[in-house]
Amino acid sequence: MTDIYTKSQFDNYAELHAHTYYSFLDGVSSPHDMIAEASRLGISSIAITDHNGLYGIVEFSTAARDFGIQAIYGAEISLANSSKRTGLFDPSGNHLVVLAKSPEGYKRLSKAISNANLLGGEKDRPIFTLESLSDSANGSWVILTGCRKGLVPATLVESGPSPARRELEKLIYLFGTDNVFVELWHHFNPTDTYRNDAMVELAYKCAVDVVATSNAHYATRDQYQLAQVLSAIRANCTLEELDGWASPSPTAHLRSPQEQAHIFSRWPRALPRTAELGIECSFDLKLIAPQLPRCNVPYPHTQESYLRELTYAGAQYRYGSKSNERVTGAWKQIDYELEIINELGYAGYFLIVWEIVEFCKSQDIYCQGRGSAANSAVCFALGITRADAVALGLLFERFLSVARDGPPDIDLDIESDRREEVIQHVYSLYGREHAGLVANIVSYKPKSAIRDVAKVFGYSSPDIERWSRAIEHNEPALSDRAYVQANTSDNTSEHTPPEIVISFAKQLIGIPRHLSIHPGGMVICDRSITEVCPIEHARMKDRTILQWDKESVAAISLVKFDLLGLGMLEALHRCVDIISEKYGIDIDLAEIPQEDQVYDLLCNADTIGIFQVESGAQMNTLPRMKPRCFYDLVVEVALIRPGPIQGQAVHPYLRRRDGIEEVTYLHPLLKKSLEKTLGIPLFQEQLMSIAIDAAGFSPAQADELRQAMGSKRSSERMERLKTNLFSGLASNGIIGKDAQSIWDGLAAFSSFGFPESHSVSFAYLVYASAWLKLHYPGAFYCALINSQPMGFWSPQSLVADAKRHQVEVLPPLINKSSLMATLESNLLEAPKLRLGLASIRSIGIELGDALYRNAPYSSIEDIVSRVRLNKDQLEALAESGALVEIEPSRRKAIWSAEPISHYRQDQLPGISTIHTSPQLPAMTTMEKIEADIHNLGLTTGPSAIEMLRPYLKSIGALTSTDLVHIESNQKVLVAGVVTHRQRPESAKGATFITLEDETGIIRATCSVGTWKRYRSVARSHPGLLISGRIERSTPLAIESSPGSLSTPVAINIRVEKISPIRLGHLPSARNFR
């Protein structure tokens, strides 16, 4: 059906009131889609007016530029917003649309939003008042009267024209006659015409102009239903309940100028004025990123000279004096790097990072530079990174070069539980307006989409739980496949949400739900960041974040520092502390020696708890890889990643390492670059050095090539570089097919390459954690357990692994345990680890600490008389067995929990008579296991599988250790608790199931077909019985030959059949993470 209203050509029209999905659940379309639709409709300029923020500004202006549309910048401000926008049908507070007239207006708007947020003091509660807005505006804004909730229209509807006129006059008084406009909109409701008539009359009486908008909350008509779904999500209600609160008219979409001309023909002055205002508010917004702050340097230093001095001092210590350097070329490299750093003006940047690292050192916080910063000798000299870039021959240009886009990237890994101290240090050093954490926009993924959509359609929570669990992948890119899987592989409708839920969930994917904090990014500026981007409070106390995510931040070249939390650094620190405290041995992780036994441990894949190499895939490769030196670890870290696995680099590398395949190079000139990885390219630095060696590129050019290949954005630049590369190759005599295959190789590899420097940084942590596991297993597991949650393995698996390494793990006891797990043994005894009180369900840090400080206790009443506990907490203590010292029967203790929890502190112990318990059956071992797992998340005693072993033996099931003696292709039966279910992208659909029994870990691989057949069992049961065929990395014959008994072997089971074992309450597996 053609619209008669699109037939005639109409003048330009400006859309002055439009929400994108950055109105968080009150808008549906992305800034890009909004602009695209505006362009299709022939709108010449369009405003973005999201609620209380400028979240989408960067995306919006980029899209507007792409489509050749003039962007207008604004926001819809909530006045007197005493409550939050979410969880309510109709959030209170009136609205006001603000549009910036100039760059100054934009700056003032951003500041006004920031101030309101800071004043509100918590997330999503900005405090705006008309008066403060008037001060902020200073004539640089246009004010529209806004939507149904706008001050003037709302007063008109509620109280009539006279009070509404007073409100309008107030706006005029505060913002100026020329800046206030009465907004008309028409959503095809019977009341729209009345209201617009009344508004026009008000405007006439107050002598202000009238403009027309579409007050759009979605780009196209089709998105109306989705908008309602979002509204219901925002109000936390069902669609049925929402009915009557939200507009039922599918009309809040963008309109063409022709449509608007028709709709507003009753008010002929509105449209021309709208178009004029659109032009008045048009300006080219150049968001100019503030510079980095200048560091305070001692007189008479400049930033540059101070950096040089600090670097030299560090170099002196690490490399020795210039005349007598320990690493050849180190000083030359340092001078070269300093020259480039100064040329690019990044001295201040390095000083800022150096200051943060110095702060960490002064506070005894473990931190380490990661990523490409480790390519820099300056970073090494300053103590920012641990990798000696010169000795390792790392390419500085991967980190910083003249040709590089934007500032370098220095990421700092900081031990997780102390990262907050570092962040707060940065806030206090530079000030809240000059520093902010980068936002992370949390968008809908399949699971959350299914959950929220099913909820608004009124489904019950058990259904919703089941459906969201049925989705095995949470990657947005995989959404469609995930749904297909959810739909087809389980035939029972039980696991499949209804069609309507699926269809809306699909539409929801990618729409922002809320703002959270980016895991590390922090921006530091010399002037107030709020001039460019508003800041707001995060959920977490004392944290302020930008309203932009890292893409927006990068788009305007704001310099971002990544301060990342790393669990392993925390664990290492704890471990070193425990060793020092318990054994009196001080360990400097920088000084630990290289030892063969450590590599033996790694070769045997005895790596549970060890950084980076503890995953199933890593454990599977280690026995094939057989690392014997530090650089092997660097390769191992880079090798077992999705990229190289998919790029099929793993097997050739391992074959060459085993001498099965010859090491060859495409051209002799490539040998220098690829020698260290046996001719298989693994690192981004290699890509660069190939370009340097074979095509005569400068290091800077080589980095440009790497960036261009990695981003695949600018095809023009790519063509230019390609031409350069080919001519460079030709001058070295490489032409035709050879040149082409070098190019193809580089292009293929560029997508998965990994910075060598990053691998080096991580390899240090791999070695350090392996060394500690070997020498101090007690302290090592203790530290890991206290650093949870982290790593690949659950606490239960860590405890089981500890036991396999002769570390005794003891349950928490009220009179023996500390708050956290502790080592009870001294250096001469076998390690004994006691779990802490905080590990008990519902106890937590605060209460655990109180319990610990008041210990010992003589009775349960005694506990209650000194520490305030509720019934649940007391019951958890009782059920976990933590009270067996004072009440040997767990069941009696559980019985007493309720009467004693009412026990008053002023009562004398022993007086209570009411808790004498009846005869209760003692807990069976299985019941104890269940109680342990329920209350501690793990059991320290025998595992359920161990209890079942006689039965399992009778049906012929083997243990993990038995499997070592089984030849490839033999059929076996195994049983265990599922610790992981994984389906990595690189596995081509195969599912990896990891089982744990009392002797160790069993890995099994399930083909697509087998998984499909046994899916419902395999996915839902905590304990599985698996039969299948053995796959060994080394044949049994070789392994059992004399003298080579310890040859490492990786064993895998090719699954043929899966059945459940019923074990009661078991720890839950980590599924499809």
Next chain:
Amino acid sequence: MATFNPVCYKSPYEGVGDSAKTQLSTFHLLESVDRYLALSCPNLSHADDFGRELRTFQQVVIVLKEFCPFIETIAPGVCALKLRGPSRYFGGEDNLSELIHNRIATLVNAKITDKRLAIDVASISPVRIGIANGLWASLVAINNPRSTVLRVASIELGNYSGITSVVPTDTTSDFLAELPVSLLPNTNIIGTLHKLGINTIGSFANLTTEDVFSRFGKQVLLLHEMAKGLRSEVPGIRHYQKRNTLPPNIQPAKQQDFWGGSDASKERALGSLHKLESILGPEQIFIARLQGGWAPDDQYRFIPWNLQRTLRGSRGKLSSRPVLADKEKPWPGHFTHPFPSLVLVKPVLVHLRSNTQQAITVTRRSMLSDKPADISINGSQWHKVVNYAGPWTHESQWWSKHPKRQAYIQLTASNGCNCLLVFEHKTWFLNSVYD
């Protein structure tokens, strides 16, 4: 009468304080446990299909009323009656349950369907009957027919299948004893009972009253008595009456708040309605209520008189229960004054055309395809359109089985007719007329 007597909800331990022990020892049971027959149609227990299952189940209730005038509905698809009178009259429990099965079988096999009410008698089968001392035990007997204590009889008649599980008079506590505690209708304590190793109802029943009181508090004493077979039921086993506002000792049919009072004339009016219903059958009497809404025809609703007291809050999907839309909500953009004086229940077909004699439609973008020039109501002659306003569009209830996608225009025709037209399913209808 089967309705619960509120006196029983009151704990005999009300006011138990420091001297709990002395009071406990003087306590005597107040309730004698009646024998109950509970009946369940598992197929009709969801009631999510626009009341279809509810109406079908109503047929079963009507049949049961032949045996006992007081049938209590417990949950969707579940009802119960006290056995004492009926069992004596119909020759004992076994005879009675057989008669009930036979009678319902006749209904099922008659294959009566009523398309308008969407009743499907075939879905009544299978029917399960449980007989025991106490309402709760009879409900439990329905769902646990494998217990060794039970006497079970099944019946097949054509398309009908039924099963009766009888707990003999003196064995109710034995019957309950072997069942898991998870069947108890108080989910709060089940977890604790498991933790204590008390896994069967019997071992729970074996605890002393003092122990139960001191560990679980007085609220659980009633449950304990029920577990011992000494009490008919505890609050909380009726699935939807919980949310019903009815005073407990008044028969649902005599709902007072319907008329807003209870004086004699209203009682009489209600009586007449009941008589009328007994003649016309259930759900034949409708009453009009005003409600919140966007369009004029949304702002009132006919409610089946006897349905307004039934199902509230069904499980799972959006329920279609006849609940009035909230008048307190803002209904943004809704129709206001002037209201039409006549709203047509059955819409009348209207033709609307442009100057070029093209039929007028409303586009997806809520625009009229052209200016309306002439109107013809119900196929009668064409009149000129003098003036019009609109269209006003709404799309609501799109998530339900009865989505509404409508556009309205107000229009004055040359014959002086002021009316509201609605465009729905690509067709214009006369919706209402203004004075």
